[in-house]
Amino acid sequence: MHGFFPYYFDPTYLILVPALIISFWAQTKVSSAYDKYSRVRTMNGYTGEQIARMILNDAGLYDIPIEVVNSRLGDHYDPKNRVLRLSPDVYSGTTIAAAGIAAHEVGHAIQHKESYGPLAFRNSIYPVVNISSTFSWVLFIAGLILAIKPLVYFGIILFSAVVLFQLVTLPVEFNASNRALKILNTRRILYGDEVKGAEKVLDAAAMTYVAATLMAVSQLIRLIALSRRND
Structure with a gap:
């Protein structure tokens, strides 16, 4: 029976099962939240681009351009070129999902301006x-x-450097979401249940980073297990 495993099944794959399940759940959760709140228009009717521009200007980041990236949920802030890129649905969208995602990405730009520690560290190790x-x-x-x-x-x-990168990504993402929700609320860009809806979208997105971290840790444990099995 022992000789069966090396040729037909590697038991170390079992280490990845919990992370795979959580990853699937996280992807389902983010798709569900985004699909729901990308159909709900905000009371103010601002587009994601308008919201991003307002928040950037309030933070004194007038020189950061906002570009359209032709990728669904490909929204990101590019710290190297200091450019905010939004997907078409977020850039032109007037929905709760668009507002939350646009504000979240501006949160990263503000982190960059303030030299937020975890972001600076993540950027420094990214090439490696x-x-x-x-x-x-x-x-x-x-x-x-x-x-x-x-x-x-x-x-x-x-x-292990990959695992470290994933671990430091978590506070970066959670902090950007917290900044976004606070600004959306205090700036009166969203109201009441709209803020809660944006929070659900951003919380779901954050779970994908948690899942990615768990997968990286599981992979590292599997590598260690494989190295010891072959001693």
Whole structure:
């Protein structure tokens, strides 16, 4: 029975099951929340672009342009080029979802302006993580195949940088959402239940980052388990 596993089933895959389930649930949750609140217009009727521009100007970020990125839910703030990019539905949308997402991305721009610690750290390690996410697996697998333990361990160390990046992403995202909701409420861009609706959209989006972090941690645990199994 023991000889069956290496050829037909790797039991270490079981380590990933909880994270896979949570990832599926998170994606379902964010799709459901976005689909619901992307059909509910706000009382003020501001577009996502107008909301983003107002908040940016209030923060003194007049020089940050707002561009359209042709990707559904591809909204992001680019700290390198200092550009805010919104998907078409958010840029032109007058919905609760559009308002929440636009404000959230401006939250990142404000973090950048204020040199928010976790964001600055994440940006500083991004180039390393971008490389290590690819080469970690190459080195790990090569180490297993060639039975070179230092390669295996180096692959694990490189993948640990990916886990660190995911972990530091969590406070960055939660902080941006908290900033967004506070501004939307105090600036009277959204009212009452509209703020609660935006909060549901942003909370659902945040769960995808939690799921990604759990997946990265699970993958790291699996790599360690595989390295020990081959000792």
